[in-house]
Amino acid sequence: MTQVWRRELERLRSTPRLWWLLVFIPVLVALTLWLTFSARVPQNLPVALLDFDQTSDSRQLQRAFAATPGMALVSVEPDLGKAAAAVRRGDVHAVLVIPKGFARDLRLGAQPRIQVYVNRQASTTGNVVLSNVIMTTVTAGFGADLAMGILPAALVDTRPLFNPGLDFSRFLALPLTVAVLHVLMVVVVIDVTGRELREGTAGQWLASANGRTGLALLAKLLPYFAWFCVFGGLILWVMVQSLSVEIRGNALYWLFGWACLVAACFGLGVFLTALFANLRLATSVASVLVSPAFAYSGMTFPTVAMSGFAAFWSMVLPLGHFLHFQTGQLAMGMSVQASLWHLVCLLLFAMLPILTLRRWQRLLSDQTLWGET
Amino acid sequence: MMTFFSAMGDELSSAVRDKAVVVVMVGGSIFYALFYPLPYQPQVADNLPIAVVDHDRTALSRQLTRKISATQAVNVVISGSDLRLVQQKVKDGKLSGYVEIPARLHAQILRGEPVRVEVFGNAAYMVLYSEIAGAVSKAVLSLNAEIIEQRLLAAGRSPTLAENLPEPIGLDQHDLYNPDGGYANYIVPAVLVLILQQTFLIGICMMQVGRPALPKGVEGISKLAGRGAAYLLLQTIILLVYLLMVYRVFHFPHLGTTGMALLTLFPGFLAMIFLGLTLGAFFQTRETALQVMMLVSIPALFLAGFAWPAEVIPWPLDILGWLLPSTAGINAFISVHHLGASLSEIRWMWLTLWGLAALYALTALLARRQGSAVAKARI
Numbered sequence: 001m002t003q004v005w006r007r008e009l010e011r012l013r014s015t016p017r018l019w020w021l022l023v024f025i026p027v028l029v030a031l032t033l034w035l036t037f038s039a040r041v042p043q044n045l046p047v048a049l050l051d052f053d054q055t056s057d058s059r060q061l062q063r064a065f066a067a068t069p070g071m072a073l074v075s076v077e078p079d080l081g082k083a084a085a086a087v088r089r090g091d092v093h094a095v096l097v098i099p100k101g102f103a104r105d106l107r108l109g110a111q112p113r114i115q116v117y118v119n120r121q122a123s124t125t126g127n128v129v130l131s132n133v134i135m136t137t138v139t140a141g142f143g144a145d146l147a148m149g150i151l152p153a154a155l156v157d158t159r160p161l162f163n164p165g166l167d168f169s170r171f172l173a174l175p176l177t178v179a180v181l182h183v184l185m186v187v188v189v190i191d192v193t194g195r196e197l198r199e200g201t202a203g204q205w206l207a208s209a210n211g212r213t214g215l216a217l218l219a220k221l222l223p224y225f226a227w228f229c230v231f232g233g234l235i236l237w238v239m240v241q242s243l244s245v246e247i248r249g250n251a252l253y254w255l256f257g258w259a260c261l262v263a264a265c266f267g268l269g270v271f272l273t274a275l276f277a278n279l280r281l282a283t284s285v286a287s288v289l290v291s292p293a294f295a296y297s298g299m300t301f302p303t304v305a306m307s308g309f310a311a312f313w314s315m316v317l318p319l320g321h322f323l324h325f326q327t328g329q330l331a332m333g334m335s336v337q338a339s340l341w342h343l344v345c346l347l348l349f350a351m352l353p354i355l356t357l358r359r360w361q362r363l364l365s366d367q368t369l370w371g372e373t
Numbered sequence: 374m375m376t377f378f379s380a381m382g383d384e385l386s387s388a389v390r391d392k393a394v395v396v397v398m399v400g401g402s403i404f405y406a407l408f409y410p411l412p413y414q415p416q417v418a419d420n421l422p423i424a425v426v427d428h429d430r431t432a433l434s435r436q437l438t439r440k441i442s443a444t445q446a447v448n449v450v451i452s453g454s455d456l457r458l459v460q461q462k463v464k465d466g467k468l469s470g471y472v473e474i475p476a477r478l479h480a481q482i483l484r485g486e487p488v489r490v491e492v493f494g495n496a497a498y499m500v501l502y503s504e505i506a507g508a509v510s511k512a513v514l515s516l517n518a519e520i521i522e523q524r525l526l527a528a529g530r531s532p533t534l535a536e537n538l539p540e541p542i543g544l545d546q547h548d549l550y551n552p553d554g555g556y557a558n559y560i561v562p563a564v565l566v567l568i569l570q571q572t573f574l575i576g577i578c579m580m581q582v583g584r585p586a587l588p589k590g591v592e593g594i595s596k597l598a599g600r601g602a603a604y605l606l607l608q609t610i611i612l613l614v615y616l617l618m619v620y621r622v623f624h625f626p627h628l629g630t631t632g633m634a635l636l637t638l639f640p641g642f643l644a645m646i647f648l649g650l651t652l653g654a655f656f657q658t659r660e661t662a663l664q665v666m667m668l669v670s671i672p673a674l675f676l677a678g679f680a681w682p683a684e685v686i687p688w689p690l691d692i693l694g695w696l697l698p699s700t701a702g703i704n705a706f707i708s709v710h711h712l713g714a715s716l717s718e719i720r721w722m723w724l725t726l727w728g729l730a731a732l733y734a735l736t737a738l739l740a741r742r743q744g745s746a747v748a749k750a751r752i
Binding site: 017021025029032033035036037038039042043044045046061085087088089090093106109110111112113114115116117118119120121122123124125126127130131133134137138140141144145148150151152153154155156157158159160161162163164166168170171172176179180183184187191279280281283284287288290291292294295296298299300301302304305306307308309310313314324327328331332333334335338 | 393396397401404405408409411412413414415417418419420421422437461463464465466467469470478482485486487488489490491492493494495496497498499500501502503506507509510513514516517520521524525533534537538539540541542543544545546547548549550551552553554555556558559560659660661663664667668670671672675676679680681682684685686687690704707708711712713714718719
């Protein structure tokens, strides 16, 4: 084993590309994603307000809209056409219209109607603006009723569980970092194993392990596995701390889950290299499996709403299993029993290379299989 | 001119004959475009499983439960009063949330005191929370309006007033461009532009590895332009496949025309292609580009300021994002093809794309002057 390690250390020392992949890129990616979502909540999204009434009542409503955290009112000319152009340019996310006669109708009890035109092409911002607008209108309505001596009968209190501040960075920055790290791990595993085949050094590799295939694979990958468990775990830990997530489950169990994801990615990588015996092709196929994995993970669009093939595929890929496990352990306080099956699925992926041991035996000893580009 | 066309022809034929390049640029770009939208096909998350914990158990509380059940977004799978069991099921992910109806709901309403109904949604998943909170709020508000209307009628107000006063300020919501805020309609068009960028960057970079330096002067420039034109042709064809086939398959609503979409992305394609021709000079082996682009895709999507609003991205990252053709490309494409903007309305984004195209054409020329000498010094 030490012979394999000595050889690997030598290879690592002379390959700056690997240093980038192992050390700098994980940090850069985590930092970029953390900074991108550092605002945590989309705030002060520009919204145009057209007040065709211009009364003290309409201005009071304007102030209520302006006071919501999610949006910032932009003054525009009272012209619907110009406001629509501002939406198309992306200058504002919505247009609010207070109709003429608003104050009069409000006093008469004739239910004046506010119009809101929301750009829902950009769904995240559209939803934030819309919920702010609805909340403000309902609250202003209760206020107007109270002034007329009408008490509300039933009110609703919305309580966000597991994420009281509705912090987007927890459910985006953290899982997206995991997603990129998981792509990276598969890339690295295919790189360090596949390059031996391409450069025709597989024979030396096998020789350094005294001709034992399983040992050659294990010994070569063990240091990388340990590295990603520790360094990747550290990056995620720092991120969790900096996002001040209150851990409701078990932090150690979560880190154990991370090790399971690392193992799953390694298993997938070793499996694919063996299957294609070609560094580039194995990486291409890996890209098909891991690049869209976040879309299938159910972190954004929920898994319960997926159907057909997508619902099936979301249960196959390792990334989704870990992300649900992670959310369960970090945010929700999911019980051990309920989260165990995610880990079982990850470990099944880690077992994949066993299926390819015989093929590895041939790959490492048959020179005609080397040098594929 | 001859150099231009022969370079274009050479590049096209060698790209098409290169299995690895075709697999990524043609196969990959079309495969991802069909594969990526699948999870989002239902567009809106419906029938989310929730529980109603009813501490009141009166006709009124049952009426509220029915109102909640009737909404599209949620599906009441448990209604009872075992709060602990429900909370554990939410923690274990079996339920997306729950509603707690207070004891004495009916009694308090009869006495004219306002009651508060609490709705708890799993906000570790933002979509679950907002769907549940929105649906339950609507149900409670509707109950509220019915009760107030009855009270006003009993107090002798006119039927019109009794109907209007529970909701003294009305709100008419107009969803622009994407009815109901469908998820596939929202994210997929933006991602399609990114897919075009990433797959072509990979393919172009692969082609550049190990190539000799460009000749000096006009000949070098026409040769580079010819190579670029080859990719421009391929990328335009793939975009047409997207607009004419992928859009039909998934029914993405859009207001713009195919011609305008092509015109909008034209400088964007140039920027992507010349960026590829630049980066290609720095990679020593063919798969490095593939490896790097796999890692860049996710950050690039969010830096584009579409899926996550540009207004709240810190400015240094925002600037970094604008160096990627995908940022202006996605925003210009969405504005023109989906929001129906004219080119003059998005002219600064379009000019940005031209600026990037010019910048990367220059860097490609400089990088390619050096040939593989540059490649050996890097990575």
